Amino acid sequence: MTLAVNDSRLFVTNQDHNSVSVIDTATWQEIAVIEVGKSPEGISTHPNDQQVYVANYSLGVFGISLSIMTTVFKLVTSLQF
Numbered sequence: 001m002t003l004a005v006n007d008s009r010l011f012v013t014n015q016d017h018n019s020v021s022v023i024d025t026a027t028w029q030e031i032a033v034i035e036v037g038k039s040p041e042g043i044s045t046h047p048n049d050q051q052v053y054v055a056n057y058s059l060g061v062f063g064i065s066l067s068i069m070t071t072v073f074k075l076v077t078s079l080q081f
Contacts, residue, residue: 001043002045003045004045004049005049006049008025008026009022009023009024009025009031010025011023011045011052012043013036013040013041013042013054014033014040015039015040015041017033018035018037018038018039018040019033019034019035019036020034020036020040020043020069021033022034036056036067037054037066038057039056039057039058040054040055041055041056042054042055050070051069051070052068052070053068054066054068
C-alpha cells in the first residue's frame with residue numbers, strides 16, 4: 001500500500017486480480033481499479049506525488065515488469081525486465 005495526493009488516496013495492489021485499487025481516505029470507499037501487469041507486489045509513490053510505481057512479478061520469460069501510473073488513475077506505461 002502507498003499513500004498519494006496529500007494522503008487523500010490509498011493505492012493497494014490486488015495481486016490475484018492484476019490491478020491496483022484506489023481508496024479515498026476520507027470515506028474509505030474504493031473509487032477506482034486500475035489494471036496493471038501480472039501479480040503486482042510492490043508499490044510506491046514518487047516524491048512529487050504525481051506518479052505511482054508498481055512492481056509486478058510473474059513466472060514468465062521476463063519475470064518482472066514495472067507499471068507506472070499517474071495519481072489521477074491512468075496507467076502510463078508498463079516496462080518488462
